[in-house]
Amino acid sequence: xxxxxxxxxxxxxxxxxxxxxxxxxxxxxxxxxxxxxxxxxxxxxxxxxxxxxxxxxxxxxxxxxxxxxxxxxxxxxxxxxxxxxxxxxxxxxxxxxxxxxxxxxxxxxxxxxxxxxxxxxx
Numbered sequence: 517x518x519x520x521x522x523x524x525x526x527x528x529x530x531x532x533x534x535x536x537x538x539x540x541x542x543x544x545x546x547x548x549x550x551x552x553x554x555x556x557x558x559x560x561x562x563x564x565x566x567x568x569x570x571x572x573x574x575x576x577x578x579x580x581x582x583x584x585x586x587x588x589x590x591x592x593x594x595x596x597x598x599x600x601x602x603x604x605x606x607x608x609x610x611x612x613x614x615x616x617x618x619x620x621x622x623x624x625x626x627x628x629x630x631x632x633x634x635x636x637x638x
Contacts, residue, residue, distance in 0.1 A: 554577075554579075554587070554613075555576075555577050557611075557616070558577045558587050558589055558609075558611045558618070559573045559577070559589065561609075561611055561616070561617070561618035562589045562591050562607075562609035562611060562618045562620065563591055563593075564618070565607075565609060565618040565619065565620045566591045566593060566607045566609065566620050567596065567607075567620075568591065568592070568593025568594060568595065568596065568605060568607065569593055569594045569595075569596045569602075570593050570594055571591050571592070571593035572591070572592060572593065573589055573590070573591060573592075574590040574591060574592035574606060575589070575590045576589075577589045577611075585612060585613050585614050586610050586611060586612060586613065587610075587611045587613060588608065588609065588610055588611075589608075589609045589611065590606055590607075590608055590609070590623060590626070591606065591607050591608075591609055591620070592604065592605070592606045593605065593606075605622070605624055606622075606623045606624055606626065607620040607621060607622055607623050608620065608621055608623035608626070
């Protein structure tokens with residue numbers, strides 16, 4: 517690990533150096549590897565919270581901005597309750613990035629219709 521030079525923090529050079537180290541740490545936090553690890557954590561937490569048999573992500577995680585602090589993921593599987601007779605189902609999972617907790621709600625009413633093509637006028 518590199519040591520900072522012994523400069524008083526009141527000097528412009530020291531302030532810029534400290535800022536560079538802080539910015540480098542922030543850049544690493546949002547690296548592709550960090551997002552990949554986050555997506556895996558979200559998928560694992562949401563699959564577990566779903567309570568569905570053979571649960572799996574049914575799409576990609578959708579991260580809201582830091583003001584909201586949540587990532588959403590649709591999870592598909594089969595209902596384990598005997599009265600549901602192994603029927604296919606989906607849950608919408610919200611993963612709280614600060615608390616690292618997942619909560620789900622039934623999402624069978626979500627329909628995945630194709631996106632309509634837009635026509636451009638000439």
